[in-house]
Amino acid sequence: MTTPDSRSGTxxxxxxxxxxxxxxxxxxxxxxxxxxxxMVAFARRFDPQWYHVDPDLAAASRHGGLIASGFYTVSLFMRAYVDHLLSRAAADASPGLEELRWLAPVRAGDRLAVRVDVMGARPSTARPGLGTVSLTGTMLRLGPDDRPEQEVLRTRFRGWFALRPVAADPADVAPTDADQPGANRPDSDPGAAAPPTVASSAGVPTQVSGPAEPQRHN
Known part of the structure; x- marks a missing residue:
């Protein structure tokens, strides 16, 4: 059975x-x-500033048109992070962001390449079974030739991930009744005592199956 710590983020x-x-x-x-x-629906619900929701005002402003809420852009990053990494990794939770920067406006129709880089990793002393991973996430606007043109978002954050489970050593597993001699064998007598053993002259234990048959002398 899979324990919670061995499950991915999904x-x-x-x-x-x-x-x-x-x-x-x-x-x-x-x-x-x-x-x-x-993009606009998100802004209307969570960040209804005019340059996110009013196309006429936005067009007449220095922005030249609607721009995405920064938190919408972060949400796009988070979805890509879940789909392509956390859905596979034993993710626990995150203590939070250390840096979040919106470096350029994001607009409808933009195509953004998303990436995370692992900057550091160490086992957690406060949370046994987990490790702390430091990551940097970036989003880059792609041009018509699919080459990165401009970085639009950068974030630094940490996440907790479960350590790889250690398989149990068979020697550490207590034997079950099924492992005992004679268990679940139709021809065995549960009440019968196990045959005694004695040491041979070579010191090797020898099983005694019954009383020795008397020798006959002619």
Missing amino acids: GRPAELFFEDLVPGLSVDLGVVSVDGDE
Whole structure:
């Protein structure tokens, strides 16, 4: 049975554990496209500032049109992070962001390449069974040729990940009744005592099966 610490961020059995997230590892989280309707709907509900929701005012401003709420952009990053990493890794939780920067406006129709880089990793002393991983996440706007043109978001954060489970040593497992001599054998007598053993002249234990038959002398 899979224990909670061995589940991925989406609840499935994990493939990756703390030990797999080594410093220097870079994980491609795919490319996300900014949907204009979704972008505005998010802003109307959570960040209804005019340059996010009013196309006329935004067009007449220095922005030249609607721009995404920064928190919508963060949400796009988070979804890519879950889909491409946390869905496979034994993720626990996160103590929070250390840095979040919006480096350029994001607009409807933008295509953003998403990536995380592992900057550091250490076992947690306060939370046995977990390790703390330091990560940097980036989003880059792609040009018509799919080459990165501009970094639009950068974030530094930490996450807790479960250590890889250690398989039990068979020598440490207590024997069950089924492991005992004569158990579950139809021809064995549960009440019969086990045959005694004696040491041979060579010191090797020898099983005695019954009384010795008298020798006959002619």
